[in-house]
Amino acid sequence: MSEETTMGREFEIVREYETEAAPEQVWQAVTTGTAAWLWPMEFEPREGGRAAGGGVITAWDPPHRLTSRVEDPEGIGGMPQTLNVLDHLIEPREGGGAWVRYVHSGIFTGDWDDQYDGASRHTDFYLHTLRQYLTYFTGLAAVHSDVQGPAASMKPGSFAAAVRALGVEDAAEGDTVRVDLPGTGPVDAVLDFRNEHFAGLRTGDAMYRFFGRDAWGGPVGIALHRFGPDAAASREEAQEAWRSWLEGVYA
CATH class of the missing domain: 3.30.530.20 (START domain)
Incomplete structure (x- = not known):
């Protein structure tokens, strides 16, 4: 060393x-x-x-x-x-x-x-x-959740599987896409950020951030920034829905 x-x-x-x-x-x-x-x-x-x-x-x-x-x-x-x-x-x-x-x-x-x-x-x-x-969303309070993928998502190149599972692999940054969000269901969202390591979806009451930390030895992760009136009450439910989704992607 x-x-x-x-x-x-x-x-x-x-x-x-x-x-x-x-x-x-x-x-x-x-x-x-x-x-x-x-x-x-x-x-x-x-x-x-x-x-x-x-x-x-x-x-x-x-x-x-x-x-x-x-x-x-x-x-x-x-x-x-x-x-x-x-x-x-x-x-x-x-x-x-x-x-x-x-x-x-x-x-x-x-x-x-x-x-x-x-x-x-x-x-x-x-x-x-x-x-x-x-x-x-300026001025609005957010409920934040952080969900980490399983160990299988740490393999280099794993992030692409999450992008495919979202159904946005062919979308370009700025596109409005129809996505089936775990715990929420089908919604229209803007793909506000997209590169080989990260993706961002924005809806009318939330931002979903997807992290390809497999590139640096970590798991694929998701951060939820939710602004709706029921966000606090449904925090645990949302976390579990996305955790199950990640486990399914990398099963």
């Missing part, structure tokens, strides 16, 4: 994007509305306050700047990563809306190239989902 692998190596992922949402709406999404596009996170609203994952807030300037930092020499969240810094810079855009600069930085240990590739590609998908939320 090389010294670089043992000690780690710094990384930085930078993305800039614009949105029609106001800076205050972006701020809400990245502080109290994370369940709508990422996963539920809590922040103690002050500099020096607690951040998600056992971190600390190093910048809290609503609605302009949010920075959090997590450091653990033993690894963060079971990942070979010893430092994780997330920074959102939000500025008003001339004519309305907001401009955002997002920076994810830190230190990876282990296979740096693989981790960087995975983190970079996930960043694009997560920020796309954030913009979808800001465009179609």
Whole structure:
């Protein structure tokens, strides 16, 4: 094992994007509305306050700047990563809306190239989902669910089977498709994101995110962001329906 692998190596992922949402709406999404596009996170609203994952807030300037930092020499969240810094810079855009600069930085240990590739590609998908939320659901509270596929879905190339099972293998990004959603039934949905590793479906009251983490040694996964009035009451039912669906795909 090389010294670089043992000690780690710094990384930085930078993305800039614009949105029609106001800076205050972006701020809400990245502080109290994370369940709508990422996963539920809590922040103690002050500099020096607690951040998600056992971190600390190093910048809290609503609605302009949010920075959090997590450091653990033993690894963060079971990942070979010893430092994780997330920074959102939000500025008003001339004519309305907001401009955002997002920076994810830190230190990876282990296979740096693989981790960087995975983190970079996930960043694009997560920020796309954030913009979808800001465009179609901004201000709405979400019920988040995360469902992981069985061990069989970890085999490289497994994600294609989930895409086929959804019936969207021939659809293009932006198409409206008819899909039979587990626990919901047939609905019209927009295929708002599609590449070899990820797919996103958006309906009138939910966003479904499909992750081909088999490319980086993990299982195929699904994140549900549901905004309907019955979403909380049916959370466990929805999770079980999608879990059974994944098990069927990879049986």
